[in-house]
Amino acid sequence: MTDFDHIKGLFHLPEGVIYLDGNSLGPLPQAAPARIASMVRDEWGDMLIRGWNKAGWMEQPGRVGDRIGRLIGAPPGTVVMGDTLSIKVYQALASALDIVPGRNVVLTDNGNFPSDIYMAEGLIRSLGAGHELRIVDPEAVEAAIDDRVAVVMLTEVDYRTGRRHDMANLTKIAHAAGAVCVWDLAHSAGAFPVDVLGAGADFAVGCTYKYLNGGPGAPAFIFVSPDHIDKVQPALSGWLGHEAPFAFDLDYRAGSGIERMRVGTPPVMALTALETSLDIWDQVDLADVRARSIELIDMFIAGVEAGCPSLTLASPRDASIRGSQVSFRCADGYAVMQALIDHGVIGDFRAPDIIRFGFTPLYIDANDVKSAVSILENIMTQRLWDQPRYHERQTVT
Amino acid sequence: MTDFDHIKGLFHLPEGVIYLDGNSLGPLPQAAPARIASMVRDEWGDMLIRGWNKAGWMEQPGRVGDRIGRLIGAPPGTVVMGDTLSIKVYQALASALDIVPGRNVVLTDNGNFPSDIYMAEGLIRSLGAGHELRIVDPEAVEAAIDDRVAVVMLTEVDYRTGRRHDMANLTKIAHAAGAVCVWDLAHSAGAFPVDVLGAGADFAVGCTYKYLNGGPGAPAFIFVSPDHIDKVQPALSGWLGHEAPFAFDLDYRAGSGIERMRVGTPPVMALTALETSLDIWDQVDLADVRARSIELIDMFIAGVEAGCPSLTLASPRDASIRGSQVSFRCADGYAVMQALIDHGVIGDFRAPDIIRFGFTPLYIDANDVKSAVSILENIMTQRLWDQPRYHERQTVT
Numbered sequence: 001m002t003d004f005d006h007i008k009g010l011f012h013l014p015e016g017v018i019y020l021d022g023n024s025l026g027p028l029p030q031a032a033p034a035r036i037a038s039m040v041r042d043e044w045g046d047m048l049i050r051g052w053n054k055a056g057w058m059e060q061p062g063r064v065g066d067r068i069g070r071l072i073g074a075p076p077g078t079v080v081m082g083d084t085l086s087i088k089v090y091q092a093l094a095s096a097l098d099i100v101p102g103r104n105v106v107l108t109d110n111g112n113f114p115s116d117i118y119m120a121e122g123l124i125r126s127l128g129a130g131h132e133l134r135i136v137d138p139e140a141v142e143a144a145i146d147d148r149v150a151v152v153m154l155t156e157v158d159y160r161t162g163r164r165h166d167m168a169n170l171t172k173i174a175h176a177a178g179a180v181c182v183w184d185l186a187h188s189a190g191a192f193p194v195d196v197l198g199a200g201a202d203f204a205v206g207c208t209y210k211y212l213n214g215g216p217g218a219p220a221f222i223f224v225s226p227d228h229i230d231k232v233q234p235a236l237s238g239w240l241g242h243e244a245p246f247a248f249d250l251d252y253r254a255g256s257g258i259e260r261m262r263v264g265t266p267p268v269m270a271l272t273a274l275e276t277s278l279d280i281w282d283q284v285d286l287a288d289v290r291a292r293s294i295e296l297i298d299m300f301i302a303g304v305e306a307g308c309p310s311l312t313l314a315s316p317r318d319a320s321i322r323g324s325q326v327s328f329r330c331a332d333g334y335a336v337m338q339a340l341i342d343h344g345v346i347g348d349f350r351a352p353d354i355i356r357f358g359f360t361p362l363y364i365d366a367n368d369v370k371s372a373v374s375i376l377e378n379i380m381t382q383r384l385w386d387q388p389r390y391h392e393r394q395t396v397t
Numbered sequence: 398m399t400d401f402d403h404i405k406g407l408f409h410l411p412e413g414v415i416y417l418d419g420n421s422l423g424p425l426p427q428a429a430p431a432r433i434a435s436m437v438r439d440e441w442g443d444m445l446i447r448g449w450n451k452a453g454w455m456e457q458p459g460r461v462g463d464r465i466g467r468l469i470g471a472p473p474g475t476v477v478m479g480d481t482l483s484i485k486v487y488q489a490l491a492s493a494l495d496i497v498p499g500r501n502v503v504l505t506d507n508g509n510f511p512s513d514i515y516m517a518e519g520l521i522r523s524l525g526a527g528h529e530l531r532i533v534d535p536e537a538v539e540a541a542i543d544d545r546v547a548v549v550m551l552t553e554v555d556y557r558t559g560r561r562h563d564m565a566n567l568t569k570i571a572h573a574a575g576a577v578c579v580w581d582l583a584h585s586a587g588a589f590p591v592d593v594l595g596a597g598a599d600f601a602v603g604c605t606y607k608y609l610n611g612g613p614g615a616p617a618f619i620f621v622s623p624d625h626i627d628k629v630q631p632a633l634s635g636w637l638g639h640e641a642p643f644a645f646d647l648d649y650r651a652g653s654g655i656e657r658m659r660v661g662t663p664p665v666m667a668l669t670a671l672e673t674s675l676d677i678w679d680q681v682d683l684a685d686v687r688a689r690s691i692e693l694i695d696m697f698i699a700g701v702e703a704g705c706p707s708l709t710l711a712s713p714r715d716a717s718i719r720g721s722q723v724s725f726r727c728a729d730g731y732a733v734m735q736a737l738i739d740h741g742v743i744g745d746f747r748a749p750d751i752i753r754f755g756f757t758p759l760y761i762d763a764n765d766v767k768s769a770v771s772i773l774e775n776i777m778t779q780r781l782w783d784q785p786r787y788h789e790r791q792t793v794t
Contacts, residue, residue, distance in 0.1 A: 012442045021446045028442040036437055037430055040670075044612055045409045045425040049418045049743060057613055084661025086635035087484060094523060110647055115636030115661065118649040122634035126491060127523060135647060160645075209662065215441050216454055217664035237519035238483035239512030248557075248748055250507055250532060252515040264481025264512065265606065267614035269666050273437075346446060351644055 002288040004361055010280050011213075011363045018368045018375075020347045023187060023325045023358025026213030032276040039272040051268070061240075061266045062259060065221055067278045068212070071286065072185060072204065073195035074223045080258045081274075082266055085186060085207040085220040087236065089153075090119045091261060092182045092203035092222060094235030096151040097127070099202075099228055100180055103150035104131045107179075109138040111158035116184055120153060123235075138163055142173055149179045156194075157187035157323030160350050162315040164188075164323050168199040175200060180228075186210060189221075191324035191360075192293065193286040196223055203228075211324070211360060212281070214274035222261050229257050238263030284362065292361035294319040296369050297326050300357065303373030304328065308380045314354055327356045332385060334393070339385035345372045399685040401758055407677050408610075408760045415765045415772075417744045420584060420722045420755025423610030429673040436669040448665070458637075458663045459656060462618055464675045465609070468683065469582060469601065470592035471620045477655045478671075479663055482583060482604040482617040484633065486550075487516045488658060489579045489600035489619060491632030493548040494524070496599075496625055497577055500547035501528045504576075508535040508555035513581055517550060520632075535560055539570055546576045553591075554584035554720030557751050559712040561585075561720050565596040572597060577625075583607060586618075587678070588721035588757075589687040593620055600625075608721070608757060609678070611671035619658050626654050635660030681759065689758035691716040693766050694723050697754065700770030701725065705777045711751055724753045729782060731790070736782035742769045 012028040013019060019027060043055040052058045065079035072079070082088075093106065106120055117135065124131040136144045138158060145152060152174040157164045171181045180202040188194050190211030196204045204223040208214035224232060234254060239245045240262040243253040254260040298319065304311055311328040330336050330353055337349040347357040357372070379385055409425040410416060416424060440452040449455045462476035469476070479485075490503065503517055514532065521528040533541045535555060542549060549571040554561045568578045577599040585591050587608030593601045601620040605611035621629060631651060636642045637659040640650040651657040695716065701708055708725040727733050727750055734746040744754040754769070776782055 012438075014443045014445070017445070019445060025441075025446045025448075027445060028437065033434055033437050033442075036666075037434055040425065040430050040433055040612075041409075044422075045430075046411045048411070048414070048416060048424060049422045049745065050738070051422075051613060083480065083484065084635070086661035087480065087633065090633060113636075114639070114642075114645050114647060117647055118634045118636060118639065121649050122632055125630075126632055128526070207662070215437075215666060216448060217662050217666065217668075219664075220661075233522070235519055235523055236484065236487060237515045238481070239510075239515055242511070242515065245511075246748065248511050250511060250514055252518050264483035264617075265604070265614050267616075267664055267667055269433075269612060269614065269670065270664055271614075273666065341447070348446065 002283070002285045004292065004365065007280060007284060008363045008365065013363060016344050018345045018372050020345060020357040020359065020364065020372060022360035023210050024348055025209055025216055026211060026277070026360070027363060029213060029276040029280055031279065032273050035276045036269065036273055039269060057266065057268045060268065060271045061262055064271050064274060064278065065258070068189065068208070068221045069223070071194070071281060072189050072223065073197050075197060075226070078226060078229070078258050079221050079223045080261050081219050081221050081271060082262055083220055085205060086115045086119050088205040088220040088222045089116045089182070089184060090123055091234060091236050092205050093120055093151060093153055094123055095224070095232045096180045096182050096203055098233060099231055100150040103148055104129070105134050105148045106131070106151045106153055107134045107136070107141065107144055107149045108153045109141050110135050111138040111160060111163065112153070112155045113159050113184065113186065116153065116155060138165070141165070142170060145174055145177045145179060147177060149177060151182055152179055153182040155184035155186060157191070159187060160314070160354050161327050162323045162325040164321050167201065171200045187323050187325065190281070192290040201225065208274050212274065213277035215270060218270050218274050219267050224258055224261060232260065234260050236263050240264060280362070289361050293324045293359050296359045296361065296364060296366065297322070299366065300326060300359070300369050300373060303369070304376060307373060307377035310380060324360065325356055325358045327354045329353050330355045335385040335390040336379065338390035339379045340376060342390070343375050343379060345375050399680070399682045401689065401762065404677060404681060405760045405762065410760060413741050415742045415769050417742060417754040417756065417761065417769060419757035419760070420607050421745055422606055422613055423608060423674070424760060426610060426673040426677055428676065429670050432673045433666065433670055436666060454663065454665045457665065457668050458659055461668050461671060461675065462655070465586065465605070465618045466620070468591070468678060469586050469620065470594050472594060472623070475623060475626070475655050476618050476620045477658050478616050478618050478668060479659055480617055482581070482602060483512045483516050485602040485617040485619045486513045486579070486581060487520055488631060488633050489602050490517055490548060490550055491520055492621070492629045493577045493579050493600055495630060496628060497547040500545055502531050502545045503528070503548045503550055504531045504533070504538065504541055504546045505550045506535040506538050507532050508557060508560065509550070509552045510556050510581065510583065513550065513552060535562070538562070539567060542571055542574045542576060544574060546574060548579055549576050550579040552581035552583060554588070556584060557711070557747050558724050559720045559722040561718050564598065568597045584720050584722065589690065590683040598622065605671050609671065610674035612667060615667050615671050616664050621655055621658060629657065631657050633660050637661060677759070686758050690721045690756050693756045693758065693761060693763065694719070696763065697723060697756070697766050697770060700767070701773060704770060704774035707777060721757065722753060722755045724751045726750050727752045732782040732787040733776065735787035736776050737773060739787070740772050740776060742772050
C-alpha cells in the first residue's frame with residue numbers, strides 16, 4: 001500500500017499553494033536540487049568528458065527508459081529517452097507508416113494534442129505520395145478505422161476534457177483492420193496504470209514533465225513493441241541510434257533494439273533530475289494512485305457542482321473513461337483561472353473556455369481538494385474574477 | 398582586449414588536469430552551479446507552471462539564440478535554440494531542399510560528422526522521389542557543385558583533422574550554381590569568429606556543449622537567413638513553432654520568423670546552464686580567441702614534432718584552413734590517449750588512428766601547452782602507453 005503522506009513530503013510544494021497543475025508541470029522532488037548539484041559539480045565539473053563513461057551518461061537514456069517502462073507496462077529494453085515528445089511522435093509515426101506498406105491514411109482525433117497533429121501534417125507533407133491525415137471526433141475513431149488506415153495515432157487522455165480512450169480495445173480493432181497504433185501517453189504515464197504490452201500497443205510515446213515530475217522541458221520517451229523493433233528503420237536516424245556510433249562509419253546501420261530510436265547527444269542534466277522523481281515512483285503503486293485519484297476527482301466534481309452552478313462539467317462523469325484531470329466549461333474561464341491562481345489554487349486554462357485541474361495523489365490530498373473547492377466557490381459567488389487584472393492575457397496560461 | 402587570465406578563473410578545472418577536449422565537452426563555468434540551483438529551487442520549485450511566464454522560460458530559446466547569434470555573425474531574431482544538433486541538421490536540410498525545387502542532390506563530404514550524414518540519409522529515404530546524397534572528399538567539394546545539386550551540406554571544421562572549409566567562398570560558388578548551403582558550426586561557434594550573414598549562409602546549425610560550454614547534452618541552435626525564413630515551411634513542425642501555440646488550433650501555421658523552427662517544449666535547465674557560459678562570452682573578443690588559439694596550436698605542433706617523431710600531423714599546418722583543434726596520426730592512438738588521460742592530459746581518440754586535441758584559449762594557456770607536450774613526449778619515449786590497461790576499450794573514447 002502506497003504511503004501517500006510519506007510521498008507528499010518528498011516533494012517541494014510552495015507555502016500557500018494547492019497545486020492542481022501537475023498534469024502540465026510536476027513539482028520539484030525534494031531530492032532533486034542536491035542530485036542535480038552533484039551531477040553538475042562532480043560529473044560535468046570534475047569528470048568532464050570522462051563522465052560519458054565514468055558517470056554512465058551514455059547509457060542513461062536506456063537506463064531511465066527502463067524505469068519509465070515499469071510505469072507503463074513495457075518490458076526492459078523497450079523504452080528509451082530523448083528529444084521532445086513532438087520529435088518522438090514523428091519518429092513513431094514515421095516508423096509505423098513504414099511497417100504498413102500500401103496504406104496511406106493516418107487516423108487521429110481532434111482531441112489529440114495539436115503538436116501531434118502538426119507533426120503528422122509535416123511528415124505527411126514531406127512523404128507526399130497520397131498520404132492523408134484523417135481527423136475525426138474522439139467518439140468516432142472506432143468507426144473510422146477502415147482498410148485504408150495505416151496508423152491510428154491517438155493521445156490516450158484528451159488534454160482538454162480528460163476523456164480517456166480504451167487503449168486495449170481500439171488497438172485490437174486497429175490490428176483486426178490491418179493497422180498499427182501509436183499511443184501518446186502524455187497524460188497517462190504516472191496518472192494511472194498503463195499496460196502497453198498487454199494492450200498490444202505498437203508504439204507509445206510520452207513526456208516526463210507532467211505526472212512524472214521531470215522538470216520543465218524534461219525529455220520524452222518512446223516505446224516500440226518487441227514485435228516491431230528489429231524491423232523498424234528509424235526516421236531521424238542520428239548517430240546515437242547507430243549500431244556503432246564511435247566507429248564513425250559513413251553508412252547508417254540501425255543499432256540493436258530500442259537503442260536505434262536514439263538520435264543525438266542525450267540531455268544529461270534533465271535525465272538526472274528525472275531520476276530523482278523516479279526514485280519516488282519506486283515507492284508508489286499505480287493502482288493506489290488510480291484509486292485515490294478517482295476519489296479526489298469525484299469529491300472535487302461533487303463540491304464544484306454543489307457550490308458553483310455556473311460551471312459545467314466538461315469531463316466524463318464515469319471515472320472509467322477519464323484520466324487524472326477534470327475540466328469545467330466556464331464563460332470567463334481565463335479570468336477565473338487567473339483569480340484562482342492569485343488565491344493559491346493553480347490549475348490551467350485551455351482556450352476557448354476550459355478550466356482544468358489535475359489530480360496527482362502523490363502530493364494532493366482530500367484537504368487540498370476541500371480547500372480548492374471552497375476557494376473556487378468563493379471566487380465564483382463573489383465574482384472575484386471580475387477584475388481587470390485577471391483579464392490581462394499572458395503568453396502561457 | 399580579452400583578459401584571458403581573468404576568463405580562465407571563471408571556469409572550474411579539476412586540479413591536475415590539462416583539458417584539451419573542450420572541443421568535445423566544454424568545462425563548467427564557475428557561476429553555473431549557483432545559477433542552476435536557483436533555477437531549480439526558485440523557478441521550477443516555487444513558481445511551478447508559472448515559470449513559463451514569470452521566469453521567461455517560454456522566450457528563452459529566442460533570447461539565448463540571440464546571444465549565440467552575436468558569436469556567429471547572425472543578427473537578432475535569426476537564431477533559436479532547441480533539440481539536438483542532429484535534429485537541427487534535419488530541419489535545416491529539409492527546409493533547404495524545399496526552397497530549391499527541381500533539384501535532387503545533397504552534396505556533402507566524408508569529413509562531415511557522421512550523424513549529419515545519417516540524418517541526411519534518413520531524410521532522403523523518406524522523401525523518396527529520386528533524391529540522392531553525394532559524398533565526396535573535402536577537397537573535392539568545390540568541383541562537385543553542379544546544376545543537379547540542391548543543397549551543399551557541410552561541417553565547416555572537420556571533426557577528425559580540424560581542416561576548415563572556406564565558408565564564404567564555397568557558399569558563393571554554391572549560390573552561383575543555384576544551390577543553397579547548410580553549414581554545421583559544431584566546431585566553429587566559439588572557436589573563432591564566424592560571420593554567417595557576411596558569408597551568405599542560408600542555414601547554419603551547431604551544438605553548444607563544445608566550445609560554448611553549455612554542459613553535456615546542451616541544446617542545439619539553428620540560424621536561417623533573413624532571405625529565406627519567411628518562405629520556410631519547417632519540417633518537424635511542432636506546436637512551439639506555431640503562430641499561436643496556445644490557441645490549440647488543429648491546423649499548423651508557421652510562426653513568425655525564426656520562432657517557426659522551434660519544435661517542442663524547451664529544455665529550461667540546460668538553457669539556463671548555457672546562459673552562465675554566455676555571460677563569460679560577453680567578456681570575450683573572438684578575434685583575440687582566434688589569435689591566441691593559433692599561437693597555442695602552433696606551439697603544440699612544434700613541440701610534438703620535436704619530441705615525438707612517431708606522430709604525424711593530421712591537421713593542416715596552415716592555420717588559415719584549420720579550426721581550433723589539432724590531430725596527429727598515431728599507430729596505437731587509443732592506448733596513447735588513455736595513457737595521456739591517466740597522466741592528466743585529456744584529449745580524445747577518433748578511430749582509426751587519430752589523437753585529437755582542442756585548444757580553447759578561454760582556459761588553456763601557454764604553460765598548459767608546454768606541460769602537455771612534455772607529458773606526451775614522456776609517454777611516447779618511455780612507451781608508457783604500452784600497458785594492458787590502456788588498451789581496454791570503453792564505450793566512449
